[in-house]
Amino acid sequence: MLVKAESPAPPAEDELLLLGLASPAPSLPSSAGEEEAASPARPGSARPSGPRRREGKRRPGRCRTAEAAQRLKRSRRLKANNRERNRMHHLNAALDALRDVLPTFPEDAKLTKIETLRFAHNYVWALTETLRLAGGAAAAARAGPDGGLEASPSPASSCSPAPSASPYACTLSPASPDGSASDAEHWAPPRGRFVPPPAAAAAAAPPGIGVRLNSGMSA
DNA sequence: TAGGCCATCTGGTCCT
């Protein structure tokens, strides 16, 4: 990767290749056995490690058409590359938008992609629980002191939807909202990089809304 | 320096 551009960069070299002006232009294969001359799209870019087709059996009389086919193929590939690049840029933009609505601490902390998805997953669940518990708050108050999850502090206290009011306490904890084991595998965080909530919120965190403190924090 | 994260390229598959 050469450029970490948030916006799609003009594929200058790609265009050159399309025009047959860039160095790897496949215009004149030096030998019949030459291997896909135009493949190195840009320096530092990935090259497929798999078996590559060889053109060794190209017949002399078909050189021109084979070349044209090669060029057409290359042209399509480059267009596909551009589309794919744009697609990923849009995906990243959506991810950024998601980051924007997720409360982080510190506020400018940037979650990784996987962290963003995990946190959003838990955050949505926390908000859902908040609504659910708020709806049944009166009943819960009459129900008595015990009651498992229902008796634990409301997620609202450990996962504030208002970042400005207080640091949230949502987490990237492996514990999935629905508690399924398979889900836990999917959502298990690689490591504790995410930081946030104060100890008070940590203590109040219910199952699935665990709190992570720096690298050593536990759910 | 190893490992994590990321952008990009690429070929395959599915869909319109």
Place this chain on the structure above:
DNA sequence: AGGACCAGATGGCCTA
């Protein structure tokens, strides 16, 4: 046929 989507591969950057 062409585009969207996907997963694998690769190399760069950054941090512990």
